[in-house]
Amino acid sequence: MGLPALVGLALATFAVALLAMPHAGRAAALHLMLAVGALPLIFAAMSHFIPVLTRSRAAPPALGSLPVLALAGGALVVVALGLPALHWAQHAAALLVAAAAAGLLVWSRRRRAGMLGRAHAGLAWYEAALACLIAALLAILASALWPAQTIALRRLHLHLNTLGFVGLTALGTLAVLMPTVAGRPDPAIASALRRDLPWAVAGTLGVALGAAWFAPLAMAGALAWSVVLARFLAAWLRNYRGEIFTLHGAAPLLGAALAGFAASLVAGAAAVAAPALSPVSAFVAGFMLPLVSGAATQLLPVWLRPGVQGEAHARLRARLGRYGGVRAALFAASGLVAGAGHAWGLLLGAATLVSFLVPAGAALLRFHLERERTLP
Numbered sequence: 579m580g581l582p583a584l585v586g587l588a589l590a591t592f593a594v595a596l597l598a599m600p601h602a603g604r605a606a607a608l609h610l611m612l613a614v615g616a617l618p619l620i621f622a623a624m625s626h627f628i629p630v631l632t633r634s635r636a637a638p639p640a641l642g643s644l645p646v647l648a649l650a651g652g653a654l655v656v657v658a659l660g661l662p663a664l665h666w667a668q669h670a671a672a673l674l675v676a677a678a679a680a681g682l683l684v685w686s687r688r689r690r691a692g693m694l695g696r697a698h699a700g701l702a703w704y705e706a707a708l709a710c711l712i713a714a715l716l717a718i719l720a721s722a723l724w725p726a727q728t729i730a731l732r733r734l735h736l737h738l739n740t741l742g743f744v745g746l747t748a749l750g751t752l753a754v755l756m757p758t759v760a761g762r763p764d765p766a767i768a769s770a771l772r773r774d775l776p777w778a779v780a781g782t783l784g785v786a787l788g789a790a791w792f793a794p795l796a797m798a799g800a801l802a803w804s805v806v807l808a809r810f811l812a813a814w815l816r817n818y819r820g821e822i823f824t825l826h827g828a829a830p831l832l833g834a835a836l837a838g839f840a841a842s843l844v845a846g847a848a849a850v851a852a853p854a855l856s857p858v859s860a861f862v863a864g865f866m867l868p869l870v871s872g873a874a875t876q877l878l879p880v881w882l883r884p885g886v887q888g889e890a891h892a893r894l895r896a897r898l899g900r901y902g903g904v905r906a907a908l909f910a911a912s913g914l915v916a917g918a919g920h921a922w923g924l925l926l927g928a929a930t931l932v933s934f935l936v937p938a939g940a941a942l943l944r945f946h947l948e949r950e951r952t953l954p
């Protein structure tokens with residue numbers, strides 16, 4: 579499956595899952611969003627970016643089977659979580675996705691070993707993210723052997739996946755994407771990414787192990803992550819304030835995503851004292867929705883028609899980004915409300931997403947028809 583199709587699948591599953599979450603089984607709906615929507619898209623995006631980061635040729639076609647395997651594993655886990663009779667299938671799904679993640683990680687390490695010179699600093703973020711995903715799935719498998727630890731292992735899984743797998747992938751990508759969106763390359767990024775990765779990994783491990791077994795460690799982990807996020811936010815406010823606080827474009831959405839990630843971390847720390855808070859809801863509504871719609875605004879034109887970028891690409895990007903600033907504010911509000919534990923925050927997120935999907939569908943159709951007309 580191509581990247582544009584996976585973007586469409588991800589955004590559609592996000593909308594359905596958010597609408598279902600207050601009614602259907604929460605874990606199944608969440609996995610519809612994370613394991614069916616986000617996981618295959620992340621695998622395909624990594625397969626696209628790893629050759630860029632290692633300055634090597636594009637991924638071989640066989641690698642395209644990994645996002646499909648991930649999608650199959652994701653669908654299986656949703657069914658297994660939705661139907662108690664199929665509980666055993668969770669473990670099959672975990673094995674399948676862990677095998678696909680290990681395949682991608684081994685391929686990335688080979689590309690790194692085969693290149694001349696030093697790989698881009700973003701590559702280590704992707705590799706750390708894949709290692710977190712594998713560890714998160716091993717935690718699910720371990721709970722079959724160690725049932726008394728199921729609750730602790732579920733917490734380990736949750737944090738390794740959200741902060742580790744999705745968080746590290748997203749921040750490693752955002753660091754490179756924002757300068758592209760702004761059209762101003764930032765030479766300081768590589769050293770910032772190298773400096774911040776140990777903090778982000780230590781933060782993720784601290785929060786995950788601490789939430790599972792030793793609460794004070796989770797607070798230390800959250801502090802380590804907040805160092806990374808504070809530096810990121812300060813750099814973005816310094817360099818991209820004009821692009822972020824505006825009515826249109828992808829930048830406001832990427833800015834909202836970064837703020838949403840920080841807010842979900844704060845909600846996670848505060849939830850220890852205020853259990854009504856819902857950090858996972860803040861994460862999906864306040865972070866993932868602006869992240870994927872913002873990244874799609876910037877990347878869909880290139881992914882749909884790679885090669886020389888012309889007027890038609892710029893027109894599509896402008897159409898996708900129309901009122902991006904308004905949507906960013908609505909996603910931020912939805913993350914805050916959902917994170918405070920009110921289900922209507924998720925519905926606000928879904929409605930805002932639909933307000934992107936409908937005009938985006940029309941813009942993509944025009945992009946396609948304009949090309950038909952100009953072809954000889």
Ligand code: HEM
Nearest residue numbers: 605612613617651652655668671672675718732736739858
């Ligand atoms: C594909 C293999 C996967 C399996 C077998 C799996 C399995 C599970 C299980 C058994 C739970 C506990 C559910 C409960 O408490 O009822 C869980 C929770 C969770 N998982 Fe997964 N998962 C998988 C993939 C993922 C992925 C890819 C993500 C994120 C990117 C993810 C994020 C979460 C989160 C956030 C929770 C906590 C849900 C809540 O707050 O209720 N999982 N997972």
